[in-house]
Amino acid sequence: MFETITEKLEDIFKKLRQRGRLSEENIASALKEIRMVLLEADVNFKVVKDFIEEIRSRAVGQEVLESITPGQQVVKIVHERLVDLLGGKSSLLKLTSRFPDPVMLVGLQGCGKTTTAVKLAQLLVNQDKRVYLVSSDVYRPAAIQQLRILGEKIKGVGIYGSTDVNDPVGMCVHAVEEAKRNGYDVLIIDTAGRLHIDDEMMDELKRIKSAVNPSEILFVADAMTGQDAVNVAGKFNELLGIDGVIMTKMDGDARGGAALSLKAVIGKPIKFIGVGEKIDALEVCHPERLASRILGMGDILTFVEKAQAAVDEKKARELEKKIRKNEFTLEDFRDQLKQIRSMGSIQDIMGMIPGLGKIKALKNVAPDEKELIKTSAIIDSMTRKERLKYLIIDGQRRKRIAKGSGTSVQDVNILLRNYAEMRKIMKKMTTKEGMKLFRRGNLPF
Numbered sequence: 001m002f003e004t005i006t007e008k009l010e011d012i013f014k015k016l017r018q019r020g021r022l023s024e025e026n027i028a029s030a031l032k033e034i035r036m037v038l039l040e041a042d043v044n045f046k047v048v049k050d051f052i053e054e055i056r057s058r059a060v061g062q063e064v065l066e067s068i069t070p071g072q073q074v075v076k077i078v079h080e081r082l083v084d085l086l087g088g089k090s091s092l093l094k095l096t097s098r099f100p101d102p103v104m105l106v107g108l109q110g111c112g113k114t115t116t117a118v119k120l121a122q123l124l125v126n127q128d129k130r131v132y133l134v135s136s137d138v139y140r141p142a143a144i145q146q147l148r149i150l151g152e153k154i155k156g157v158g159i160y161g162s163t164d165v166n167d168p169v170g171m172c173v174h175a176v177e178e179a180k181r182n183g184y185d186v187l188i189i190d191t192a193g194r195l196h197i198d199d200e201m202m203d204e205l206k207r208i209k210s211a212v213n214p215s216e217i218l219f220v221a222d223a224m225t226g227q228d229a230v231n232v233a234g235k236f237n238e239l240l241g242i243d244g245v246i247m248t249k250m251d252g253d254a255r256g257g258a259a260l261s262l263k264a265v266i267g268k269p270i271k272f273i274g275v276g277e278k279i280d281a282l283e284v285c286h287p288e289r290l291a292s293r294i295l296g297m298g299d300i301l302t303f304v305e306k307a308q309a310a311v312d313e314k315k316a317r318e319l320e321k322k323i324r325k326n327e328f329t330l331e332d333f334r335d336q337l338k339q340i341r342s343m344g345s346i347q348d349i350m351g352m353i354p355g356l357g358k359i360k361a362l363k364n365v366a367p368d369e370k371e372l373i374k375t376s377a378i379i380d381s382m383t384r385k386e387r388l389k390y391l392i393i394d395g396q397r398r399k400r401i402a403k404g405s406g407t408s409v410q411d412v413n414i415l416l417r418n419y420a421e422m423r424k425i426m427k428k429m430t431t432k433e434g435m436k437l438f439r440r441g442n443l444p445f
Helices: 003-018 024-040 045-059 070-085 113-125 143-151 168-181 199-212 227-239 257-266 287-294 300-310 313-324 330-342 346-352 360-365 369-380 384-388 395-405 409-429 432-440
Strands: 101-106 131-135 186-190 216-222 244-248 270-274 282-284
Touching: 003 024, 003 070, 003 287, 024 045, 024 070, 045 070, 045 257, 070 257, 070 287, 101 113, 101 199, 113 131, 113 143, 113 186, 113 244, 113 270, 113 282, 131 143, 131 168, 168 186, 168 199, 186 199, 216 227, 227 257, 244 257, 257 270, 330 369, 330 384, 330 409, 369 395, 369 409, 395 409
Parallel strands: 101 186, 101 216, 131 186, 216 244, 244 270
Antiparallel strands: 270 282
């Protein structure tokens, strides 16, 4: 997410920070580079123009040119302006006291509405809301079945299941009645899309809006489509009236042009961002946190929130005791890998920790998702006795484990060797001398 723009901006600001004093020429040169970076990232041209002019007017003032750290002051100004571009502040769902509160998802076909509906349901369930789902897409084969299959993965979520009604508007009206009868707090409506905007689709959406009077209409935009997503969002807002945007596939968008353009172009905030394929991979959009990540400053608050959601405190205390006693097993190792993977991609996690994403050496050595999956598969192919006592894994056992996990004996050997080295490091770290060296910043290995 934002990898391309982040790397280029970091290089520009690094040069600014290295200068003891800044002149108007220095700032003009830096702004020219920033302008090119934003345009290459597919940010709307007018948005870029206004962005640069506002920074220029502030950056050549006394607060920067006469500052002890002018480079840092310019970064501060850019950060504040990026926050404004992304919406200024977090914009949550505006739910009312109605039961249920209808939330309508709209957008073109293929933007990810159905999976987003389920992800939003999971997010609301985590906030102790009772959620009901309905798909009004009677045109796309298996659309209703897709919503049912995904929705059933969330405990307590209700799913409208009547197949007697083939009218999208009628289905939504019936779903409201069903949700009200069963005491649900929120009704999420997954509407049908098209490959492009047409009168028939918009007329249907208007009739659904009129029939259920939704508390929120959210446009679902595919971040990978760049400025096309912004243009389509503007058309939906003009014809239907939307309350906010959910950006999907943000984890696959290295540029971020759509996210940085939407609020300025259509005047509606990005409320949520999709950061993966899993059901829990939908996050509230926090403009200040995103701006910090774009500038390579990390996002420690989101990192802490993800860690708290992934880590079981009781198990963490038990693991600490095991490490102190040098009893860290392959089973413990597998459990830790699962927790790490539940937090998102390794690159995203690194990007959240201030300073870590800037270390190029770490970017090169960080394991990718495939390696983590392979490691988990190897450990899963072991017996419980082997996971608890790895030294019993001889040549024959290694062949069986490799065959069972679809890997090679060499892969199993590498895992066991790395695990043994990890145990040695952990043993050193638990000694008094090791802790002293760690506190001084000198690791004992």
